[in-house]
Amino acid sequence: MWYEEYTDKHGQLKYRFYEKYKDPYTDKWRRVCVNMNKKGKQSQKEAxxxxxxxxxxxxxxKTPNNIKTLTFHQLCDEWLDTYKKTSGAKQTTIVLRKCNIKFIKKYIPKDVLVKNINNVILQEFIDEAHKEVSHAYLTHNWSTVKNILNYAKNHYDINNIDFIDRVIIPKKAKSREEIKAKRENYLEKHEIDKLVENIYNSIDETDVKANKQNLLMTSYIVEFLALNGMRVGELLAIQPKNIDFKNKTLEIDGTIHWTKQGNGYGIKDTTKTESSYRTISLTSRSCDILKKAMLQNKKLAQWEPKYNDRGFIFTNIKGNPLNTVSINKIVQKSAKNVCIKKHISSHSMRHSHISMLSQLGVSLKAIMERVGHTDHNTTLKIYSHVTEQMDKDMMNKLEKISK
Known part of the structure; x- marks a missing residue:
């Protein structure tokens, strides 16, 4: 032990005593110190x-030095960086995880230390977020929180994170309107025809070239989705190389990731899941729609200065894949125009396709393969709604016969 003299801020002479010790985990020499008012034997003994x-x-x-000062926000960033390097996730999933992190940080104070995180803090996060978002979205983000804490447990040897099991995610009771909207999230054939016709006729109501292009492509998109049951991102990612007009087949090998690339916006990423990668057969009408869209793009490439041919088919006036927000706005406006009271979007056309196949008596397995579903429950929910309606129609017919 040794000491050094120093003068405090009040001008008083003080003594700082030091002692060395060897860190058993690094074999490096370190030192500690204490401050004393005196340097006599009694003071030295106390020091x-x-x-x-x-x-x-x-x-x-045994707590690592970095975990002592590591905040939960910093841990989130560290986990995301590791996830990007090691998960093998596609770009769209990584963007989704970034959104999860941003959402989580919104509700957990930035100065909360990882070593102090507990179920009380996390329950407050859940309770506050629950007021603003859906149960499904909150559950998705909670899954990310658990992944982050498991990363901390494995990376920093934190012994116990069992407190996460004590956090409760409250459920929201669905209203009758919400249940009805979900059950009716598809259109009948005559409703689709009316919708497509209204969108197409709306082209003559605008003089803006960009709007004309959006309306034309949306009319093609709605009909094509209803005929083939693709996800809208898969449709927007179609390129000429994916189409075999001779054999009437379409290879679905990607989806659109909404990010900037050079002078354009929207790039082709891998499909949602491995089973989403598939080849489907096309009707003659589907082939006609693709040919019409490709012909329109050729005209734009020749006459429109803004157009940049980026190899996509269903595009806006600049050659970028048509934005899904624009598509849905047009769909919902036209649905209102033709008195369709259901709350629909471009995704409703996928449900409509499943509905049509169900009514045609196509097997559940064949439908799943065509639309790229891995979980039969996802298909079955739509399938059941349709068959339920078919049962009602059957009974109505039987009643007429019995009379």
């Missing part, structure tokens, strides 16, 4: 006692 206590506490503390 030695305090120094020994500090050394013992340092040796017993």
């Amino acid at each position: 030695q006692r305090r120094l020994n206590e500090r050394i013992e506490a340092k040796i017993k503390d």
